[in-house]
Amino acid sequence: MDKHLKEIRVGGELVYDGKFLKVQKDQVALPDGQHTAREYIRHPGAVVILPVLDDGSVLMERQFRYPLDQVFIEFPAGKIDPGEDPLACAKRELEEETGYTAKDWQFVSVIHNAIAYSDEHLDLYLARGLKAGAAKLDEGEFLETFTATIDELLDWVRSGKITDVKTVIGVFWLDKLRSGAWKLD
């Protein structure tokens, strides 16, 4: 199945081994038998937390993102450590970045954010039963937290104030879950 679309690896190597980014360059056979190169980022995967407070408002972050020289409104999120369970990562990142812990966790969805040039995936989790505590930001990590209603977040997606994909998608999911149109298992 899908043999007319599939590409087969014939070789390759890590061509850039940075502090943060790893670039892999593989030689592949195309469906027509010709060979070409494919370059992509090797990424361990990440988690995104949709933290809904007891009053229905949502815990959000503002964080400067250097590649775009801009502060983004985002859900809490972070990279999965080697061997780490994604849900354990979500609990760790929520507490580190916001200080909050949550009683109820539910898996929402997986998304792929750069399928042309990265193997990154992001697991989205809904977190409820939140309790405030003290944040423990990583060295060199600067962000601020705030709360917003789902209606505000939807308006910011519509108007372009929220453009980060994990956040846009999380807001749409919260809208579907709040209306009861979609349910989590």
Place this chain on the structure above:
Amino acid sequence: MDKHLKEIRVGGELVYDGKFLKVQKDQVALPDGQHTAREYIRHPGAVVILPVLDDGSVLMERQFRYPLDQVFIEFPAGKIDPGEDPLACAKRELEEETGYTAKDWQFVSVIHNAIAYSDEHLDLYLARGLKAGAAKLDEGEFLETFTATIDELLDWVRSGKITDVKTVIGVFWLDKLRSGAWKLD
């Protein structure tokens, strides 16, 4: 404003100049004055087309994405050429990949898909008044097209059959536009 979050560039260079990927490594000053490195992909930006046929169904693609070794359901999309107008790029990519041309084009939204490590943005356009023609795929480009209803696409987002972020977000937008809850200017 946001001085407590912002990072300032103090130097940097292109550290990997590949066929497809360009990796920039900059030295930056953090809000607390300490220095660190930021690595990211330099990307020219891309466009995504949401092509809605006269009967309300949507023109989609299936394409193999090597980094994830998987066929993805996607909207037509492509990278902006140097100096190219994004709308012109959208018209070009729709015709090259699917053969279709469209009479009516409307800007929908901009999204950022990898804010931690890429400066990529994607401009989403709604295309209507579609007319079929012959596709002109690039050398080494393999994909197939099909049509689906918005309800099918929503169901595939919910169930995890669609995970590509530009496609997830485009489907949510089509849902909001169809219901009349959101309007384009």
